[in-house]
Amino acid sequence: xxxxxxxxxxxxxxxxxxxxxxxxxxxxxxxxxxxxxxxxxxxxxxxxxxxxxxxxxxxxxxxxxxxxxxxxxxxxxxxxxxxxxxxxxxxxxxxxxxxxxxxxxxxxxxxxxxxxxxxxxxxxxxxxxxxxxxxxxxxxxxxxxxxxxxxxxxxxxxxxxxxxxxxxxxxxxxxxxxxxxxxxxxxxxxxxxxxxxxxxxxxxxxxxxxxxxxxxxxxxxxxxxxxxxxxxxxxxxxxxxxxxxxxxxxxxxxxxxxxxxxxxxxxxxxxxxxxxxxxxxxxxxxxxxxxxxxxxxxxxxxxxxxxxxxxxxx
Amino acid sequence: xxxxxxxxxxxxxxxxxxxxxxxxxxxxxxxxxxxxxxxxxxxxxxxxxxxxxxxxxxxxxxxxxxxxxxxxxxxxxxxxxxxxxxxxxxxxxxxxxxxxxxxxxxxxxxxxxxxxxxxxxxxxxxxxxxxxxxxxxxxxxxxxxxxxxxxxxxxxxxxxxxxxxxxxxxxxxxxxxxxxxxxxxxxxxxxxxxxxxxxxxxxxxxxxxxxxxxxxxxxxxxxxxxxxxxxxxxxxxxxxxxxxxxxxxxxxxxxxxxxxxxxxxxxxxxxxxxxxxxxxxxxxxxxxxxxxxxxxxxxxxxxxxxxxxxxxxx
Numbered sequence: 001x002x003x004x005x006x007x008x009x010x011x012x013x014x015x016x017x018x019x020x021x022x023x024x025x026x027x028x029x030x031x032x033x034x035x036x037x038x039x040x041x042x043x044x045x046x047x048x049x050x051x052x053x054x055x056x057x058x059x060x061x062x063x064x065x066x067x068x069x070x071x072x073x074x075x076x077x078x079x080x081x082x083x084x085x086x087x088x089x090x091x092x093x094x095x096x097x098x099x100x101x102x103x104x105x106x107x108x109x110x111x112x113x114x115x116x117x118x119x120x121x122x123x124x125x126x127x128x129x130x131x132x133x134x135x136x137x138x139x140x141x142x143x144x145x146x147x148x149x150x151x152x153x154x155x156x157x158x159x160x161x162x163x164x165x166x167x168x169x170x171x172x173x174x175x176x177x178x179x180x181x182x183x184x185x186x187x188x189x190x191x192x193x194x195x196x197x198x199x200x201x202x203x204x205x206x207x208x209x210x211x212x213x214x215x216x217x218x219x220x221x222x223x224x225x226x227x228x229x230x231x232x233x234x235x236x237x238x239x240x241x242x243x244x245x246x247x248x249x250x251x252x253x254x255x256x257x258x259x260x261x262x263x264x265x266x267x268x269x270x271x272x273x274x275x276x277x278x279x280x281x282x283x284x285x286x287x288x289x290x291x292x293x294x295x296x297x298x299x300x301x302x303x304x305x306x307x308x309x310x311x312x313x314x
Numbered sequence: 315x316x317x318x319x320x321x322x323x324x325x326x327x328x329x330x331x332x333x334x335x336x337x338x339x340x341x342x343x344x345x346x347x348x349x350x351x352x353x354x355x356x357x358x359x360x361x362x363x364x365x366x367x368x369x370x371x372x373x374x375x376x377x378x379x380x381x382x383x384x385x386x387x388x389x390x391x392x393x394x395x396x397x398x399x400x401x402x403x404x405x406x407x408x409x410x411x412x413x414x415x416x417x418x419x420x421x422x423x424x425x426x427x428x429x430x431x432x433x434x435x436x437x438x439x440x441x442x443x444x445x446x447x448x449x450x451x452x453x454x455x456x457x458x459x460x461x462x463x464x465x466x467x468x469x470x471x472x473x474x475x476x477x478x479x480x481x482x483x484x485x486x487x488x489x490x491x492x493x494x495x496x497x498x499x500x501x502x503x504x505x506x507x508x509x510x511x512x513x514x515x516x517x518x519x520x521x522x523x524x525x526x527x528x529x530x531x532x533x534x535x536x537x538x539x540x541x542x543x544x545x546x547x548x549x550x551x552x553x554x555x556x557x558x559x560x561x562x563x564x565x566x567x568x569x570x571x572x573x574x575x576x577x578x579x580x581x582x583x584x585x586x587x588x589x590x591x592x593x594x595x596x597x598x599x600x601x602x603x604x605x606x607x608x609x610x611x612x613x614x615x616x617x618x619x620x621x622x623x624x625x626x627x628x
Contacts, residue, residue, distance in 0.1 A: 123585070261439075288445070
């Protein structure tokens with residue numbers, strides 16, 4: 001019977017065991033547990049936070065790693081390829097959850113839920129905050145990265161009356177809801193910025209997208225613009241973001257991801273009135289474990305039957 | 315030159331004066347100001363909070379009252395009709411704003427922004443709250459009241475993958491985005507409840523809708539259901555709502571309106587972890603004054619030219 005080592009902070013291991021006894025599950029509780037069991041395992045289920053580079057030493061050719069996340073910048077996928085290790089992510093699991101989280105962040109900003117919920121805690125009926133709220137309808141949203149998540153956000157945004165534009169590395173392969181002139185190549189991204197009211201970040205983190213959102217972007221955006229990041233922290237130059245918020249060059253930011261995670265306690269991003277900070281939970285939901293377990297077991301059946309795996313990266 | 319008395323808590327009077335000197339504006343700062351000037355005015359601009367029933371005594375036939383709100387249950391419209399006083403509301407101003415506010419409330423609940431923003435204030439990176447978040451896609455939304463706001467919400471909800479149903483007093487006159495079998499008459503409302511995950515309230519307050527959402531509704535909904543009220547407080551039996559939250563018969567409530575406003579400081583609704591309380595600001599936005607001023611001046615031109623008024627109730 002194949003063995004899967006599962007190392008995660010949600011009850012995926014027990015959920016899989018509740019559904020099936022094939023594969024055999026080893027629930028790792030620590031890095032040491034992984035080091036003890038990985039060499040004998042056929043499959044390793046984990047996420048980028050739980051990955052340690054020395055785990056590589058225990059991986060033999062033919063091992064399959066299934067990540068619970070979409071972003072895989074923290075995994076050494078080139079090394080996986082060199083060692084004949086298969087790697088799959090969970091892209092198809094996350095797009096609608098992350099998309100709903102992005103809307104939660106943008107509405108939390110436009111309806112000023114930070115101060116409103118502070119008032120709720122103080123039992124303070126203060127309607128004056130209504131004068132700081134704004135309407136999204138008729139404004140321009142630019143989606144930086146038109147993969148599954150970006151497309152999912154663009155589709156929903158059109159129903160809200162946003163003018164939606166998108167940025168894609170290769171616009172010619174785009175086949176989503178946006179019409180041709182609404183999708184531009186990365187080189188034209190800056191041309192969209194002066195008209196952008198809401199910039200939503202949904203690109204994978206790569207060498208090209210690292211700090212793609214820097215001081216020059218914040219300068220080009222209107223002062224009334226807002227940024228929402230549900231991609232990866234290092235896509236944004238966080239010091240430049242903070243400076244733009246402090247000088248009023250940017251109106252607000254809804255952030256689920258950060259350059260350092262956990263976001264350090266001394267980060268000024270925590271206490272600002274114009275930020276909404278969520279702790280990298282854009283992909284989370286109460287039924288995450290069961291939804292992931294089903295995706296994993298579906299892929300496991302393919303793996304056992306020698307079929308090609310879903311969401312395969314290498 | 316016609317005279318308009320404007321009595322409101324936002325800078326509508328100065329905004330109108332900035333745009334035109336016709337009509338002459340009297341900016342009332344108090345009930346006493348209104349009593350001093352209303353008898354000589356042609357037009358009275360106000361909202362339900364600022365209305366006092368003794369103002370009726372100062373109104374002469376032909377006076378036009380323009381409310382800044384949609385709901386007009388607080389105005390004695392039958393008395394207006396008897397006295398040949400014209401009354402218009404501002405329905406067309408509010409539907410998209412209120413619709414965006416409804417989505418802010420529903421995403422604040424599903425992404426647990428109450429506890430998340432508490433954690434932000436404490437600089438506490440706690441991802442465990444992710445296990446309490448949920449996905450709306452694929453769930454059933456029932457919109458109680460398919461007027462402009464309800465329709466606006468239904469249209470947006472479809473893009474999020476909700477199964478959307480609607481309740482309308484006269485389904486035969488419905489002509490919106492929902493197909494025929496998705497729109498039911500008030501008498502069939504209770505049949506929808508066992509399958510409803512999210513109940514959104516958008517009906518006007520009338521004798522028929524007063525306490526339409528009562529203990530029997532909370533019993534019929536699944537325990538996992540959530541209620542969002544952007545209509546009027548008394549549509550809900552608030553004691554029954556609280557009881558349903560306390561016993562776990564209801565998962566959460568996003569509330570912009572209440573039976574008594576301001577919501578009394580001793581209301582248990584303030585401090586619950588499963589409520590999001592906003593202070594009746596669903597229709598507010600930073601450009602409210604200018605948007606209302608334009609609507610009012612457009613209606614004023616019609617009034618001067620003897621044309622029929624937009625949003626006329628009596």
